[in-house]
Amino acid sequence: xxxxxxxxxxxxxxxxEPEWIGTTNYFELFEDPDFLYILSNTFVFSLVxxxxxxxxxxxxxxxxxxxxxxxxxxxxxxFVPVVTSSVAVGLVWNWLLSPNxxxxxxxxxxxxxxxxxxxxxxxxxxxxVVAMVQVWKMAGYYMILFLAGLQEIPNMYYDAARIDGAxxxxxxxxxxxxxxxxxxxxxxxxxxxNSFKSFEIIYTMTQGGPSNATNTLVYSIYLNGxxxxxxxxxxxxxxxxxxxxxxxxxxxxxxxxxxxxYQY
Amino acid sequence: xxxxxxTVVYILLVLVAIIAIFPFLWMVSNSFSxxxxxxxxxxxxxxxxxxxxxxxxxxxxxxKDYDFMKYTLNSIFVATLASLGQVFTCSLAGFAFARxxxxxxxxxxxxxxxxxxxxxxxTIIPEFLLMLNLGWLDTFAPLIIPSFLVGTFGTxxxxxxxxxxxxxxxxxxxxxxxxxxxxxxRIFFPLSRTQTSTIFIIAYMNNWNDLLRxxxxxxxxxxxxxxxxxxxxxxQYSARWNYLLTGAVLSILPLLIIYFALQRFVVEGxxxxxxxx
Numbered sequence: 395x396x397x398x399x400x401x402x403x404x405x406x407x408x409x410x411e412p413e414w415i416g417t418t419n420y421f422e423l424f425e426d427p428d429f430l431y432i433l434s435n436t437f438v439f440s441l442v443x444x445x446x447x448x449x450x451x452x453x454x455x456x457x458x459x460x461x462x463x464x465x466x467x468x469x470x471x472x473f474v475p476v477v478t479s480s481v482a483v484g485l486v487w488n489w490l491l492s493p494n495x496x497x498x499x500x501x502x503x504x505x506x507x508x509x510x511x512x513x514x515x516x517x518x519x520x521x522x523v524v525a526m527v528q529v530w531k532m533a534g535y536y537m538i539l540f541l542a543g544l545q546e547i548p549n550m551y552y553d554a555a556r557i558d559g560a561x562x563x564x565x566x567x568x569x570x571x572x573x574x575x576x577x578x579x580x581x582x583x584x585x586x587x588n589s590f591k592s593f594e595i596i597y598t599m600t601q602g603g604p605s606n607a608t609n610t611l612v613y614s615i616y617l618n619g620x621x622x623x624x625x626x627x628x629x630x631x632x633x634x635x636x637x638x639x640x641x642x643x644x645x646x647x648x649x650x651x652x653x654x655x656y657q658y
Numbered sequence: 659x660x661x662x663x664x665t666v667v668y669i670l671l672v673l674v675a676i677i678a679i680f681p682f683l684w685m686v687s688n689s690f691s692x693x694x695x696x697x698x699x700x701x702x703x704x705x706x707x708x709x710x711x712x713x714x715x716x717x718x719x720x721x722k723d724y725d726f727m728k729y730t731l732n733s734i735f736v737a738t739l740a741s742l743g744q745v746f747t748c749s750l751a752g753f754a755f756a757r758x759x760x761x762x763x764x765x766x767x768x769x770x771x772x773x774x775x776x777x778x779x780x781t782i783i784p785e786f787l788l789m790l791n792l793g794w795l796d797t798f799a800p801l802i803i804p805s806f807l808v809g810t811f812g813t814x815x816x817x818x819x820x821x822x823x824x825x826x827x828x829x830x831x832x833x834x835x836x837x838x839x840x841x842x843x844r845i846f847f848p849l850s851r852t853q854t855s856t857i858f859i860i861a862y863m864n865n866w867n868d869l870l871r872x873x874x875x876x877x878x879x880x881x882x883x884x885x886x887x888x889x890x891x892x893x894q895y896s897a898r899w900n901y902l903l904t905g906a907v908l909s910i911l912p913l914l915i916i917y918f919a920l921q922r923f924v925v926e927g928x929x930x931x932x933x934x935x
Binding site for chain 1: 664667668670671674675677678679681682684685696774775776777778779780782783786863866867869870873874885888889892899902903906909910913914917918921922924925928929
């Protein structure tokens, strides 16, 4: 980490000796319109990812928290996309979403008579499509995290609420959600950190394209650091990434007091 | 009423299961297609080669001609060693954090947890330089050795578990003259079978699926892991979907087998600790 910090102040292509250039890399970064575009991509991806996994993760968790026969089978089934590599997931979705012979487009065209967009070719939607695929892949993981939280809520609260005549929805809103906030906080933190780490899915599905539309910070670090040999520049980016994650996590921890409620 | 409610829940469960699993089933089914059949419109639900003599043509072709056999073995080698490394280091570290007193223990543990926050991309450049200086480029070492160094999730999980083992057990062993190592290997480690399984399989998953490290460190064809090989395969034969899908099936099959064999450790294990590193 320290090494990476020092390198970020140099101009270096790995092969020759590094040259000390101070904060030039950082200034260059923030003057580069491409970088600002990449930064905004990163945030959009992150937003879709965090909202998506938290929503679907909680939904799935509530669904599989019921005590009925065969529930472990369903839990395991929902976890399958998490186990599978992003590379295989990306490949399958590339194929399902492909414009000419993809299953999704052919369903939309033939059965519903909709003229489908080019999911991975249209630079206005591609970022959201890729983020959604990642949400599909990871929702099962967040399901498990939420499930752990749900199972910690003692049944007596629900029993008490039922005696008082509360409906299912009411007890979900008044008991489950507040008591789940420590878990939600934890899940939120993890989701944010993971959202900034997503590299494989972009590498497999779009390679940052079309025309940079899915290029995010982590992908850019890889490009600059290991394909363009701009090691110093890439290190500076890595530090921007780290600062973003650190700042968001810090804010998150400060706001924690406002909304997280503990049982005891 | 109760029956009706149950039916609704089951319908929902099945619906979600279809969404989660269908892309994989579709992939498996089409890996038994010929090239012509795969581009047919509308898409064919039942592949043309299924249950015919040439059923496994794609598989034989991909395994033999495109070397996927070799890549699978590479992946098994790397993932097995790396996961053993994780179990070894994490269990020892977890034991030390849970059962030994030393100065700065809480601070070190806090730092360790904090590293979970750092995306790997931040440290990968110095790591790459280190591997370069060690002369380890294009060997399996950079894929395996980092797993031996530290694992936040595993350490955390072992620590939680070891902390809850009654002190009496430790005292009894101490009276019998057991030192810390003896105590660890004879008592603590054998008790942690569930944790060990969970950590092993999760480390296995992470290493099997890792893409960044292989892409950076491995350059020769014959040392590629299967995950990396699949991406190369994809860029070289971007239109040969029947082979690509076959390759994808092959790349996830070993992992899925392990997952289903040990799934109770994964899903239940994670439910009980709730973090992953």
